[in-house]
Every structure is written in structure tokens, then in C-alpha cells.
Amino acid sequence: GAGVSQSPSNKVTEKGKDxxxxxxxxxxxxxxYWYRQSLGQGLExxxxxxxxxxxxxxxxxxxxxxxxxxxxxxxxxxxxxxxQEDSAVYLCASSFAGRIxxxxxxxxxxxxxx
Amino acid sequence: xxxxxxxxxxxxxxxxxxxxxxxxYDTSESDYYLFWYKQPPSRQMILVxxxxxxxxxxxxxxxxxxxxxxxxxxxxxxISDSQLGDAAMYFCAYTGTASKLTFGTGTRLQVTL
Numbered sequence: 631g632a633g634v635s636q637s638p639s640n641k642v643t644e645k646g647k648d649x650x651x652x653x654x655x656x657x658x659x660x661x662x663y664w665y666r667q668s669l670g671q672g673l674e675x676x677x678x679x680x681x682x683x684x685x686x687x688x689x690x691x692x693x694x695x696x697x698x699x700x701x702x703x704x705x706x707x708x709x710x711x712x713x714q715e716d717s718a719v720y721l722c723a724s725s726f727a728g729r730i731x732x733x734x735x736x737x738x739x740x741x742x743x744x
Numbered sequence: 745x746x747x748x749x750x751x752x753x754x755x756x757x758x759x760x761x762x763x764x765x766x767x768x769y770d771t772s773e774s775d776y777y778l779f780w781y782k783q784p785p786s787r788q789m790i791l792v793x794x795x796x797x798x799x800x801x802x803x804x805x806x807x808x809x810x811x812x813x814x815x816x817x818x819x820x821x822x823i824s825d826s827q828l829g830d831a832a833m834y835f836c837a838y839t840g841t842a843s844k845l846t847f848g849t850g851t852r853l854q855v856t857l
Contacts, residue, residue: 663844673835673847680843689844719787723845730843731777731796735789 632656634736636722642742643712651707651739655724662705663725663733664697668718676720679705681727712743746771748838750848757826758856764811765821765851767836776840778812780821783833783850792834795819823853831855 635654643649655662664676675689679699690696694713699705709716719740723733747770757763769778780792795803795812802810807827811820823830836848 661843665845672849673845675844675846678844686842686844721787721789723789730839731779731794733839733845734791738787740787 634722634724634734636736636739638739640740642744644744645714646711648710649712649741651720653705653722653736656734659724660702660727661725662699663723664707665721666718667721714743717741717743746838746840746846748836748846748848750836750851752851754852756854756856759826759828761826762822762824763826765834767819767848769817769819769838771840773840776838778819779837781835781837783835826855828855
């Protein structure tokens with residue numbers, strides 16, 4: 631596609647359930663980033679994938695959060711045993727390798743945990 | 745660790761007027777980039793303007809320009825001839841060797857008639 635796409639656009643779940651959020655980066659972009667935007671914490675980095683290198687997971691808030699990137703393209707962010715404080719907008723961005731200054735963002739997934 | 749500070753939670757400007765949004769940052773790195781992103785209600789983060797730290801010349805994109813003061817670690821955004829479509833949240837952001845973006849807390853800009 632022309633831009634970064636994310637699905638679903640909105641997700642409502644019950645506390646304790648697992649959720650999966652998907653990001654489809656711009657074709658050819660080898661770097662992929664996940665960020666979280668919440669009322670309490672603002673915009674914060676979660677995880678960064680670059681090609682076949684080990685991902686930078688330094689921003690993941692707990693071991694309930696994990697992410698994978700299959701085939702160097704699509705990425706899935708998984709949150710296990712969701713808590714109300716996980717409610718936020720999850721944003722994905724991608725860039726060409728070494729072009730960290732040109733990150734293109736997707737429209738985000740709004741997660742609401744009841 | 746790098747930090748980005750936006751001290752203006754909200755700003756208001758009349759249509760066709762000029763407004764300046766403030767941003768300060770802290771870093772020990774010498775090579776980095778600074779950005780202003782716009783986020784309308786649609787949630788889409790849109791890059792407004794980018795500044796490379798090693799460039800002394802301030803970046804300009806049409807009605808948007810920055811005042812980059814490297815020694816003072818200040819990076820303000822000036823919007824000239826403000827339009828109703830400029831109303832949004834504006835985020836100042838930093839990236840350096842760690843590749844990830846570090847964001848400020850944002851400034852909500854209102855544009856009035």
C-alpha cells in the first residue's frame with residue numbers, strides 16, 4: 631500500500647483478555663517501530679525492529695507485551711492479560727534502513743480495556 | 745537519556761496570524777534530528793518539519809519554520825498565516841543514535857476566526 635496501515639482501527643476488550651494489533655509497513659521499509667500514546671504517559675516508544683537484527687525491546691512496559699515481525703514485513707503487537715492501564719492508541723511507524731529521520735506513521739489502533 | 749519538553753499545553757491564534765510553539769530538549773549527543781509532528785483528530789501523525797543538528801540554517805517548509813538554537817537546546821516552531829486546518833496537537837520530537845523518537849507532551853493549537 632501507499633502508507634503504513636494498522637488494524638483494527640479500534641479494539642474494545644475486557645480486562646484479562648489477550649489482544650493482537652497488526653501493522654503493515656510501507657513496502658521496502660526494513661525498520662518498524664511501535665509507540666503508545668496514552669493520557670497518562672504521553673507518546674512513548676515500545677519496540678523497534680531493524681531487518682534481521684535483534685529488536686530493541688527497551689520500551690516494552692511489562693512482560694505482558696510482546697511483538698514479532700514475520701518475514702521482515704508485517705508486525706504484530708500482542709498484549710496478554712490486558713489491564714485498564716493498557717488503554718491507549720498504539721501507533722506504528724516504518725522507515726528505510728538507516729533513515730531514522732524519516733519515520734512514517736500509521737493511523738493507529740485505539741485500544742479500550744473495560 | 746534524552747528528554748523533550750513542551751511547556752505550552754495549549755495555544756490559540758487567530759486566522760492569518762503568526763504563532764510560535766516552544767520546545768526544549770536535553771541530550772549529550774552531537775548528531776541528532778529534531779522534528780515537529782502534527783496530529784489532527786484523525787490520529788495520523790504528520791511530519792511538519794525536520795531539522796538536522798549539524799545544519800546551522802533553520803529549516804523552512806512553506807508557512808512553517810523553526811528557530812533552532814543548538815547551544816540553548818531550543819527548537820521552536822513558527823506558523824505564519826495560520827489557517828483553520830492548522831488546528832491540531834503539535835509534538836516536538838528527537839531522535840539520535842538510538843533510532844527511536846522521543847516526544848514532548850504536545851501543544852494543542854486552536855485557530856480562531
